[in-house]
Amino acid sequence: MALRIGIDIDGVLADFRAAFRAAARQCLGRAFEAAEDPKTSKAMAQADVRKVWDWVEKKPNWWMGLRPYEPDQIAKLYSLTRSAGWEVFFLTNRPASGGDTAQFQSQSWIEQHGFYMPSVLTVPGSRGDIANGLRLDLVIDDQMLNCVEVVSASTAKAILMLRSHDQALSNHAINRGIGVVSNLVEAITVLERLREELPSRRGRLMRLTDWFNPSPERERLPDNPRAARPLPPLVQD
Ligand SMILES: [Mg+2]
Incomplete structure (x- = not known):
């Protein structure tokens, strides 16, 4: 899984x-x-x-x-997601602007920065409910309230993206079992470490091993799945 x-x-x-x-x-x-x-x-x-x-x-x-904080890291996140075989859901409660829907603009914006075919979910309600409903394993969010909701209402882990140097808030998050990072580089380092370390863990985490060991012979679509590629033949009766 x-x-x-x-x-x-x-x-x-x-x-x-x-x-x-x-x-x-x-x-x-x-x-x-x-x-x-x-x-x-x-x-x-x-x-x-x-x-x-x-x-x-x-x-x-x-x-x-909108300006990306760390434009290179969005493509890096894509690359890591593809190689690790993860499923990523981008979450937002953006209200509507003119033009296309907030969902479509968000998808287009993320793809322009190197994450192809992003799955964007517009979430008007609780992040805890969505984390539980989607059976998320990990949520990265810059709002402490959202992180608290996630760890309270689901089994997902939460990582607080704290771009300001707020030591009190950082301590508060850590005390509640919420990880803290200050930028995407750090967040991706955490994700990479998870991929590397989990297979060697014992006990409950052993069941998670297959998350991080995609089969080497797994046939993958191209790095850019929108690149021209003939479709496989249709299955006949
Ligand atoms: Mg936010």
């Missing part, structure tokens, strides 16, 4: 904060500090937050314009 991994998009792959700050600047005519998260800042009234979202809602394909 393939390892099943849930990866949040905003704050993990995409710099949502910077994009929202830029939107707020254009919409409200007011600058925000880099450290300030306008979405949650007390300096920003809820009515202004609503105005910015209304502005985003009319912007065609606004989600396509």
